[in-house]
Amino acid sequence: MVSRRTLLQAGGAALAAGGLRISLPHQADAAGTGDAARLLPSFGRATRLDVADVSSLGGNDQLLLTTLQGVVNRSRPRLYFNFDRSDVDLRWLPDTGASVTRHDRALDLVARYRSETRGAILYDPGVPDSVNVATTLAGLENAVAATAEQAGEYRLKTVADLRGRFDPDDVLATYRWQLEHLFPRCTRTLLAGLPPTRTVRADGVHWREIARETERVRDASNRRVHTFDLSPEVSGGDGVYLRFQDSLGDDGWGASVSSVVVRTDGGQVVASFTAGTAAEAPYLFDGSGSSVGDNSNRFCDGDGHFVYRFTPPAGTRQLHVEVDMWNQYLVSATTTAPTRVEPFPYFRDYAVASRAMVFWLPPSGGTGELLDEIFGRVAPTTPYAGWFSDDVAGECGGVDRASQHGIEVVPADFYMNGTVHAGVPARISDKVPPRQKARLRNRVYLTLTVGEGDNIQYCQRRMRNIWDDPARGRVPVNWTVSPLLADIGPALLAYYQNTATDNDLLIAGPSGAGYTYPGSWPESSLDAYTALTGRFLRRTGMDLVYAYNPRNAQGDGWIPFEERVVRSYRDNTPLRGIIQSWETGDLQIRPAGMPVIGNFFPQGKAAEYRDGLLKHIESWDGTGPLFVAGAVNAWSWTPSDIAELGKLLADPFEIVRGDTFFDLVNRAARSS
Numbered sequence: 001m002v003s004r005r006t007l008l009q010a011g012g013a014a015l016a017a018g019g020l021r022i023s024l025p026h027q028a029d030a031a032g033t034g035d036a037a038r039l040l041p042s043f044g045r046a047t048r049l050d051v052a053d054v055s056s057l058g059g060n061d062q063l064l065l066t067t068l069q070g071v072v073n074r075s076r077p078r079l080y081f082n083f084d085r086s087d088v089d090l091r092w093l094p095d096t097g098a099s100v101t102r103h104d105r106a107l108d109l110v111a112r113y114r115s116e117t118r119g120a121i122l123y124d125p126g127v128p129d130s131v132n133v134a135t136t137l138a139g140l141e142n143a144v145a146a147t148a149e150q151a152g153e154y155r156l157k158t159v160a161d162l163r164g165r166f167d168p169d170d171v172l173a174t175y176r177w178q179l180e181h182l183f184p185r186c187t188r189t190l191l192a193g194l195p196p197t198r199t200v201r202a203d204g205v206h207w208r209e210i211a212r213e214t215e216r217v218r219d220a221s222n223r224r225v226h227t228f229d230l231s232p233e234v235s236g237g238d239g240v241y242l243r244f245q246d247s248l249g250d251d252g253w254g255a256s257v258s259s260v261v262v263r264t265d266g267g268q269v270v271a272s273f274t275a276g277t278a279a280e281a282p283y284l285f286d287g288s289g290s291s292v293g294d295n296s297n298r299f300c301d302g303d304g305h306f307v308y309r310f311t312p313p314a315g316t317r318q319l320h321v322e323v324d325m326w327n328q329y330l331v332s333a334t335t336t337a338p339t340r341v342e343p344f345p346y347f348r349d350y351a352v353a354s355r356a357m358v359f360w361l362p363p364s365g366g367t368g369e370l371l372d373e374i375f376g377r378v379a380p381t382t383p384y385a386g387w388f389s390d391d392v393a394g395e396c397g398g399v400d401r402a403s404q405h406g407i408e409v410v411p412a413d414f415y416m417n418g419t420v421h422a423g424v425p426a427r428i429s430d431k432v433p434p435r436q437k438a439r440l441r442n443r444v445y446l447t448l449t450v451g452e453g454d455n456i457q458y459c460q461r462r463m464r465n466i467w468d469d470p471a472r473g474r475v476p477v478n479w480t481v482s483p484l485l486a487d488i489g490p491a492l493l494a495y496y497q498n499t500a501t502d503n504d505l506l507i508a509g510p511s512g513a514g515y516t517y518p519g520s521w522p523e524s525s526l527d528a529y530t531a532l533t534g535r536f537l538r539r540t541g542m543d544l545v546y547a548y549n550p551r552n553a554q555g556d557g558w559i560p561f562e563e564r565v566v567r568s569y570r571d572n573t574p575l576r577g578i579i580q581s582w583e584t585g586d587l588q589i590r591p592a593g594m595p596v597i598g599n600f601f602p603q604g605k606a607a608e609y610r611d612g613l614l615k616h617i618e619s620w621d622g623t624g625p626l627f628v629a630g631a632v633n634a635w636s637w638t639p640s641d642i643a644e645l646g647k648l649l650a651d652p653f654e655i656v657r658g659d660t661f662f663d664l665v666n667r668a669a670r671s672s
Contacts, residue, residue: 039383039513039532040190040410040487041354042422046077046098049420051090052106053082059198059342060147064154065106066345067135067144070352072113073419079109080417083346088461089416095491096424110144110154119157120146123343127168131196131343132358133178134162139352140185145343172366175359179374183357188378192351192358193386193398194413198344199288207243207332208232216328218253218603223326230262230319230333234312237335241285242321244298245305247330250636251603255329256299262310265318271310285309286339291392294555299327302635307338347386350418350488362389363397371401380406380525381532383484383514387413400517400550406525408514408532410484414457418488421460426494428486430541432574433505436476436660440667443654444617444626447661448642449546449579449599452634453480453509459492462634472639473501475646477632478579478658480509480546483536493540505657508537510581511547512573518565519549526568534573544658545569546579546599560587560596567592577662579629585616588627595665601631606644613649622652625668627661 054062062083069079080096082089093100103109121143123134134145143159151158166174210228233240246254260283262270273279276292289304300306312319323331351358359374361367375384384407388398399409412418438445452458459481466472467479479500485493496506511518512533521529537543549559558581569575570592577595580587585600602612613628620626632642646655656664 037535038487039381040385040422040484042487043073043075043077043353043419044423045425046080046096046420046423048078049080049093049096049098049100050078050103050109050112051080051082051093051100052103052109054106055083055085057106059200059345060150061107062345063131063343063348064110064144064146064150066348067138067352068110068113068117069349070139070419071117071142071144073349074353077420077423079113080420081106083416084461088464091464092421092460092491095426095495096420114154114156116142117144117156118142119159120144120151121159122146122148122151122161122163124163124166127162127166127174128196128341129171129174129360130162130166132194132360133166133174133182135194135348135351135358136178136182136186136356139355140182145348171361172370175361175370178357178359179370183377185355186357187355189382190354190356191374191378191382191384191407192347192356193360193384193388194347194351194358195344195360195389197341199286199339199341201339202337205334205336205338207334209330209332211329211331212247213327213329214247216248216251216253216604218251218327220256220326223324225322225324228321228323228331230321231317233333233335234316234319238337239335240310240312240319241307241334241336241338242310243305243307243332243334243338244300245330245332246301246303247328249302250605250633252301252633253327253603254299254301254304255325255331256293256297256327258295258297258324260308261322263320263322264312264316268313270312270319283308283310291390346414346416347412347418350385350412350415350422353419356385360389363394363401364390368397368401371398372405375402375405375407378407381528382407383410384408385410385412387411396551399515399548400520403517403520403550404522406521406528408516408529410482410514411455412457415460415488416457421489421491422487424491426490428490428494428540429497430539432541432543433659435663436502436657438654438656438660438664440625440664440671442622442624444620444628444652445661445664446613446628446630446649446653446655447478447658448475448630448632448655449478449480449507449658450632450634450637451480451509451546453507453546454482454515455509456482456485456488458634459485460489466634466638467496467499469639471643473503474639474643476503476505476655476657477639477642478505478507478544478546481506483508483513483533483540483542486536486539497541503657505544505659506540506542507544507546507658508533508542509546512537512545515548517548517550518568519559519562523564526565527572530568530572533569537573537575543574543576544579544662545575546581548581557584558582560589560598561591563591565591566594566596570594576659577665579658583631585628590669595662595669597627597629597665599629599631605637606641606648609645610648613653625664627665627668629661
C-alpha cells in the first residue's frame with residue numbers, strides 16, 4: 001500500500017506562472033513520516049520547544065509566525081505558540097515531553113529562525129484571498145507569508161510578491177490561478193480550507209442597548225416591525241452601527257431579521273433592504289457571525305452576531321430604523337467601529353508543513369463549481385482540513401459537496417500547533433471499554449451524547465475545558481471525539497482515554513474517520529470510507545458512532561441511512577450501532593441488521609430539557625422498554641448541567657452509556 005502522505009517531488013530552476021516568476025529550491029517536496037497507516041501527516045517528535053505567547057499580537061504578526069512555524073517544524077518541531085489568553089493551549093504542553101524555553105517576545109523568533117527560510121511571500125493587503133495563495137506558496141517555497149513592511153523589518157528576502165497580482169473582486173480568478181499554477185506542486189493527500197481573514201472585536205466600544213427579548217421565543221410568534229430611535233448615535237463617530245445578538249445564547253434561537261428601513265427626521269430614506277439580498281451588502285458591516293435563512297432573513301445564534309453600518313446625511317438630527325424582527329433578539333447601537341479585519345492565522349503551520357493547497361470557496365454558485373473541480377482532482381478519502389464559509393448553509397453545502405466526491409472533512413481551522421501535536425508519542429488504547437450491564441425492563445432508557453467531537457479544535461479547546469469540570473462522571477455520558485486524533489493529536493486522545501471515569505464513553509464523532517454524509521458518497525468509494533473508519537475505530541477502541549446524513553428535499557430534516565450505507569459500516573467496521581442526527585427522536589430503524597437510532601434534541605438547559613423529554617414520551621404506555629438518544633449541546637452545556645439533569649430525571653428514566661444502550665436495544669429486538 002502506498003503511503004497517503006507521500007508528496008509530489010518539486011523541482012526545476014524556475015516557474016513562469018501567469019506573470020509571477022518564482023525561483024524553486026532543488027529539494028524533495030516530502031513531509032511527515034513514512035508510516036503508510038497514517039491519514040494525516042506527522043513531522044516527528046519534539047524534543048525541545050521554543051514557546052511564546054502570541055495571544056496579544058495582531059493577525060499579520062500571527063500569520064508571519066504560524067507560517068514560520070510550518071517551515072521550521074516540517075523538518076523537526078521546535079516552535080509552539082499560545083494563542084489563547086485562557087492558556088488552554090498551554091495545558092497540552094507538558095504532554096509533548098519536550099524541554100521548553102519560554103520567550104517573552106514571540107517576534108524575536110523570526111530572527112532566530114530566519115536562516116531556515118528562503119524569505120517572504122508578500123501578500124496583498126487589498127486582496128484578502130492573497131493570504132491563502134501566500135500560504136500555499138510559503139509551503140512550496142520554504143518561506144513565510146508577510147507584508148512588505150514585515151519583510152523589511154525582519155530582513156526577509158522577497159521570494160514572491162503578490163501585490164497587484166489579483167483582482168480583489170474576482171475570487172474565482174485568484175483560486176483558478178492557484179489551481180492551475182501551484183496545485184501541480186502541492187501534496188495530493190491533504191486539502192486545506194481556511195478563511196483568509198478574521199473579524200476581531202475592537203476594545204473599548206460602548207454599546208447602548210435598544211431592545212431585548214427576555215422570553216424564550218423560537219416560533220417567530222413575536223414577529224413584528226420594531227421602530228428604534230438612533231438619534232443619540234447621530235452626532236458622533238464615523239457612522240451608526242446597529243448590532244443584533246442572541247439574548248438567550250444557550251438554545252440556538254437568536255435574533256432573526258427580515259428587512260430594515262432607515263429614515264431621517266425629514267423622511268429621507270438612508271437605507272432600505274431585505275436581508276440576504278444584494279441590497280443588504282452595502283450596509284452589512286460584519287456578517288461573519290450570522291447566516292441567511294430560507295425566508296430572506298439573517299439570523300444569529302449563541303455567541304454569534306451581525307452588525308449593520310449606516311451613514312446619516314450631513315445635518316441629520318434624528319434617525320429612526322424600522323426592523324422586521326423576531327425570536328430571541330438583543331439589539332444595541334454604537335458610533336465606534338466595533339470590529340476590524342485582519343489575516344486569519346490558525347492551522348497554517350500544518351498546511352505549510354504539509355505543502356497543502358489552501359483555499360476558501362463558498363460551496364454554492366461559481367465558487368462551488370470550482371470547489372467541485374478541486375475535490376475531483378484528488379483520490380477518494382483525501383481529507384479536507386479546515387472549514388467552510390457561510391456558517392450553517394456553508395457547512396451543509398460544503399460537507400455534501402465533499403461527500404459527493406468521496407472527500408471527508410476534518411474541522412480544523414482553529415486547531416493550534418498541529419505540527420507539534422501530530423508527532424507527540426502517546427499510548428492510545430485500542431481496547432473497547434468493559435460494558436456496563438443493565439437489566440432490560442419496562443423503562444425509558446436514555447443515553448446522552450455530547451456532540452462536536454468530529455471537530456478536532458473542539459477536542460483541543462472547549463472539550464478540555466468542560467472535561468475538567470469536577471462534576472464529570474456523575475452521570476453516564478457519551479463523548480464524541482474524532483478517531484483521527486490518533487494521527488493529528490494522539491496525546492489529546494490518550495488524555496481523554498486515561499482520565500475517563502466509568503461513566504464516560506468515547507464514541508466517534510460524525511461520521512467516523514472524518515465528518516461526512518455517507519449517503520452522498522458514490523457507490524464506488526463508500527467502502528473506502530467505512531474501511532478507513534473501521535481502521536481508526538479499531539485503533540482507538542471505539543465501537544459506536546454519531547453520524548450525519550444529507551438533509552431531505554424540504555430542508556427540515558435528514559434522510560435516514562439506507563441499507564447500502566449501513567451494510568458498508570457493518571461489513572467494514574466494529575460498530576454495534578449508530579446514533580443518527582435527527583433532533584425529533586422518532587427514528588428507530590434496523591437496516592442491514594444494525595440498529596440506527598435518531599437523536600432527540602430538546603432545547604434549553606436541565607429543567608427545560610427534562611420537560612422536553614416528558615413531552616416526548618407522553619404516548620408511551622409503559623408496557624415495554626423505550627429508547628431515547630438524547631443530544632447535548634457541547635457549546636452551552638457542561639458536566640455540571642448534565643449532573644443537574646440527572647437529578648431531575650426520576651422514574652421511569654434510566655440514564656445509561658451508549659454501549660449499554662445499544663446492548664439493551666438489541667436485546668429488546670430479539671425478545672420482541
